[in-house]
């Protein structure tokens with residue numbers, strides 16, 4: 001039944017997920033060196049030769065956090081792209097070193113919450129077997145670059161962002177100058193006009209685009225970030241030519257490394273520097289640095305771009321006609337399938353293909369959690385239906401990017417018994433929630449149970465479909481890991497004299513129309529927050545114009561009707 | 571203090587001159603930025619100690635007279651010195667000795683060298699072994715840096731054994 005075997009030309013028999021950057025001996029040598037270094041560091045720590053203070057930045061450079069109950073290992077999934085074999089390796093790590101599951105994050109990584117320090121080097125060595133690692137998933141360095149989960153597949157894409165994401169990944173790996181920055185540094189890149197990578201809440205956001213001659217360049221956003229001082233990034237340059245990309249990134253990073261705040265951890269992100277010196281002055285400083293950099297040294301040679309591009313050649317798509325009619329037939333015959341297709345797919349650029357989203361938000365589940373058995377099953381399905389390729393989305397779902405439309409129904413049927421066919425992408429139960437007080441040592445309140453209770457309150461999917469697209473984001477503290485400021489409905493856990501309270505914001509967005517939400521009023525107690533969310537959603541249903549999405553209604557009406565309803569309900 | 575050069579402990583000929591002390595008659599003098607103007611004299615081997623907030627521009631005019639620039643790391647987490655060293659090399663073409671002083675970990679040694687640092691002042695009694703080990707550990711890197719390395723392509727290069 002395998003599309004690849006049945007339809008692919010013979011030359012593709014070696015095909016093993018072309019959408020993945022495949023390591024060569026050089027890359028593997030590097031990873032082996034890195035594992036050896038980390039093993040030695042853990043040994044020095046266990047032997048007492050390193051203090052915890054000295055060990056901390058070293059373990060953080062390898063993605064090892066100390067959480068409430070245990071160490072947590074955050075593994076990189078570079079720009080959210082992985083192969084079936086790699087997903088199986090994560091399943092293996094989950095089974096062998098953790099409690100049988102992993103947690104996909106908003107930065108397209110995977111976290112294991114129960115790793116013993118002694119085991120960490122072995123877990124990392126196991127990852128390296130599948131060309132995986134945990135480098136720079138934490139610490140004050142350039143973190144895993146994120147991108148559009150439909151990269152290389154989306155119908156509206158103009159430039160494949162994976163190529164540049166990989167270039168940035170390589171360039172930033174163990175960067176000698178930028179590994180001890182004032183604070184963490186996050187870069188996102190997209191190659192489509194529709195922003196699916198939340199560019200404006202990143203330290204640097206890049207849009208790859210083409211000029212009239214078809215040459216590639218980048219629009220650059222800088223200074224975005226959430227946390228306790230949420231700020232949206234500003235556009236520092238409309239066009240950086242492809243060959244100057246690395247030089248321009250060096251100029252921004254060097255300006256930040258030299259001038260960024262280092263006294264107060266809460267004032268150390270680049271957004272604060274930009275705010276303090278002003279956007280215009282910051283841009284001037286970057287331009288000065290850019291002008292004096294040895295450009296030839298940093299020139300991104302088109303030959304290198306071509307070499308990396310070769311890793312991302314399209315898979316051997318079958319020449320099939322668009323199956324819209326067949327799909328429409330299946331949809332008409334089965335309302336449940338219709339609901340899933342309506343919410344969990346995205347247009348593909350190739351005729352006859354479609355992107356399928358696997359929701360990791362079952363009603364009552366933990367957002368982003370996936371068991372080892374599910375990972376293995378998804379890996380198998382990726383091989384059967386999507387050329388062995390899987391993506392992690394920045395809203396903690398998984399994507400099979402290249403599914404034949406005429407096989408979509410078969411995929412859906414295979415997902416159902418696995419509990420992976422929830423038709424709720426973009427609906428209110430597709431909640432982004434951080435680990436909160438259940439795991440995180442910084443938390444003020446729980447986040448996961450709030451997400452579960454909201455989903456359970458609206459367990460009837462028909463109501464959810466009626467409400468339509470609404471993004472709910474729940475952070476367990478002011479650090480805003482679940483991006484509550486940019487949720488259509490944002491929920492922030494706060495601690496009031498030892499009790500959990502929740503502040504609600506409305507109207508945030510992380511897309512092209514990026515905005516920070518407005519606070520509706522006083523915070524709600526744990527027991528009342530779900531009622532408040534229900535009141536907000538019922539108010540929307542009452543005041544919306546026909547066909548108007550939640551965020552559109554909010555932009556039209558502002559806070560007033562929601563405030564009134566909440567006040568009346570209190 | 572032991573001075574590390576290429577992984578080996580070497581003799582340190584430099585004398586750090588406190589701000590209130592006279593300049594030594596014939597030893598090379600390491601002075602603070604404040605005293606740099608009065609310390610410049612033909613024939614004197616001169617070095618300057620730069621605090622973590624210093625910029626390369628602060629000493630740019632004096633570079634022809636300088637044989638040594640010591641860059642201070644107040645805490646190993648404070649990475650400003652990496653940019654400072656690299657700017658001195660790449661933008662200002664400084665070819666003298668750049669020395670890292672302060673709180674530095676062996677794990678940072680390769681990074682320092684790649685940013686153009688030549689020597690590291692170790693705390694009294696420090697064991698050079700972990701520093702030597704750190705040098706041996708990485709043979710490959712993914713980006714151009716200030717140090718001369720053998721590029722494999724635009725991004726990747728093989729680091730020379732020290």
Ligand code: SF4
Nearest residue numbers: 434440443476477481
């Ligand atoms: S938002 Fe707060 S509670 Fe949630 S993961 Fe981040 S630090 Fe932890």
